[in-house]
C-alpha cells in the first residue's frame with residue numbers, strides 16, 4: 251500500500267497553508283512535526299479527504315482518492331484533536347454511532363467495539379458517559395473509534411495533547427501495537443511521542459517539508475553540533491542570546507546549558523553530547 255501526495259497545495263484566501271508537497275507513505279509510523287501554523291492539520295485534512303486540495307492530488311496505490319470516494323474513506327481511521335466529544339453519550343453509544351458512520355453492520359460493529367475497547371482498556375466503562383471521562387480516557391476512546399473497521403490508514407492529530415506522562419506512554423505503546431501493516435501518521439508537538447516509534451519523521455515549516463527520513467538519519471545532521479557547556483548563573487543570559495539552548499539544568503558546581511551550534515568556540519568548558527530529535531527541531535525551527 252502506498253499513499254502518495256503529489257504536488258499537494260492548499261490555499262486559504264491569501265494564505266498558502268500547504269505548498270506543493272510531494273511525499274510517499276508506506277506502512278509504518280510517520281511523525282509529522284512542525285511549529286504552530288506549519289500546515290500539519292491541513293495536510294492531515296487533505297489526506298483524510300476532509301478538505302479539497304487547491305492543486306495536486308492524494309493517490310492510493312496510483313488512484314486518486316477523489317475517484318476512490320467511499321472505498322477510500324472505508325480505509326481511513328481518523329482521530330481528531332481532543333474536543334468535547336458528545337459528553338452526554340455513553341462510550342457504547344458513541345462507538346456504535348461512529349461505526350454506523352463508517353458503514354459497519356451492527357453485528358460487525360459489536361465485534362469490533364468489543365475488541366478495541368479491550369485493547370484500549372475501556373471495556374469496564376462502556377456504559378459510562380464520555381463527559382465523565384478523564385483526558386486520557388477520552389483520548390483512548392478516540393483511538394478506539396479510529397480503529398473500528400480495522401482501517402489501513404490511521405491519522406492521529408495530537409493524540410497525547412494534555413496527557414500526563416503515564417497516559418502518554420500508554421497511548422504511545424498502543425499506537426505501536428496497532429501500527430502493524432498500517433500507514434500511521436501522527437501529528438504532534440511532543441517530539442518524544444514519535445522519536446522512538448516512528449519509522450520516519452516528516453518536518454513541516456511554512457507549508458513545506460523541510461526534512462524527512464528515519465530519526466537516526468535526520469540526527470546525522472547534528473553530529474558534532476550539540477554540546478553541554480558549564481557556566482555560572484549570571485552567564486545564562488549571555489548563552490541564551492548567543493546560542494540555541496535546548497535545556498538548562500543545574501548541579502552542585504553550577505549551570506549546564508545544552509546548546510546547538512554549527513561551531514562552538516565559546517569560553518566555557520564543553521562536552522559533546524548525543525543529539526536528539528528535540529535538538530533538531532530547535533535547530534531547524536528556533537529563532
Ligand SMILES: Nc1ncnc2c1ncn2[C@@H]1O[C@H](COP(=O)(O)OP(=O)(O)OP(=O)(O)O)[C@@H](O)[C@H]1O
Nearest residue numbers: 262265266267284285286287288289290291292293
Ligand atoms: N480555514 C482556514 N482559513 C484560513 N486560514 C487557515 C485556515 N485553516 C488554517 N489556516 C492557516 O493555514 C496555516 C496552516 O494551518 P494548520 O492548521 O494546517 O497548521 P498546523 O501545523 O496544524 O498548526 P497547529 O500546530 O497550530 O495546529 C496557518 O497559517 C493557518 O492560520
